[in-house]
Amino acid sequence: MPWGAKQDASRSKDKYDDIQVASKERAQSRTQGPPKDEQEEPRPHYLPTPPIPTKAQQCPPRLMTFFGISVLGLSTYCGYLYTSYTRQVAASRALEIDPDVSDRYNDSATRFDAEIELDEKLMRLGAKRASLIALARGDVLEVSCGTGRNIPYYELGMRRGIDEKGRATVKGCRSVTFTDLSAPMVEVAKKKFAALHPGAENVVFRVRDAKEVEVDIPGLKPSRGGTGSEGVHEGVTPGSYYDTVVQTMGLCSMPDPVGTLRHLGEITEPEHGRILLLEHGRSYYGWLNTMLDNLATAHANRYGCWWNRDIGAIVKESGLEIVEEKRYHFGTTWWLVLRPKKTGQGLSS
Secondary structure: OOHHHHHHHHHHHHHHHHHHHHHHHHHHHHHHOOOHHHOOOOOOOOOOOOOOOOOOOOOOHHHHHHHHHHHHHHHHHHHHHHHHHHHHHHHHHHOOOOOOOOOHHHHHHHHHHHHHHHHHHHOOHHHHHHHHHOOOEEEEEEEOOOOOOOHHHOOEOOEEEEOOOOOEEEEEEEEEEEEEOOHHHHHHHHHHHHHHOOOOOOEEEEEOOOOOOOOOOOOOOOOOOOOOOOOOOOOOOOOOOEOEEEEEOOHHHOOOHHHHHHHHHHOEOOOOOEEEEEEEOOOOOHHHHHHHHHHHHHHHHHHOOOOOOOHHHHHHHHOOEEEEEEEEOOOOEEEEEEEOOOOOOOOOO
């Protein structure tokens, strides 16, 4: 073979070998990856950086100032309330007063309505009085009438009507007897009634203790013998009983509330008569009852009212039956319809 041909063959073989080596290196790089000295170091993992709020998202300085002042004012006011409460509790516990505080109303009669007007509006007691007095019918007795805050809600004049169940019934009041132990209170109530119902008949005002009041119906002879005139209920002698007895916000000031309710049950018509109560007393909640107990003596001394009495227990002990019961204001306001025990059942001791 000529020399030139040998050189060409040698160069071809070297080129072929280079191609084979390069092909093997590429295959090796695909399976094993790049050399260690050429591999990239792992990158550290960082939490995402929160976006910087814009001016529109930032809280204005004035708003922050207002919020801070509000928190400071609220905390200061709460501190004042707590300090005031603790002082009143200490003063209340130091007092020793007679349980009978009914004489306080002789001094407060002329300003009584003004003192409680706002509280009654906030508590919507007017609506609760109205719904209770709407149940009064026939010959009505209201004990502890005070300054006559129930007077606007009475329907004077008895008439036949239909109840919510479609049955024939008597509606309205044939007579109303208002009584209270405080003569100044009765005088205020009498003037109020005269302004609202001038010339009304069969309505009287008397100074009486609720525990000792007797059946004395206007227009009828004051006895249990009756006059022979038509009664509200068949078989019941007129003048023997009251058809409805009303008592609102009075048990709190009585020295013997249980005995008073028992007596009222005795002078209420036994079959169909009703005793209507709107009272305030103990709550559903222990923390609120603790507050009422702590301040009870001071409140009674100032307002003539023991606001921590258990109305439910008083009613149960009196032996009267509960026909309907509603409670409001954390359970402190009691709206009750009662009736006397059926004959033969007796009263609980």
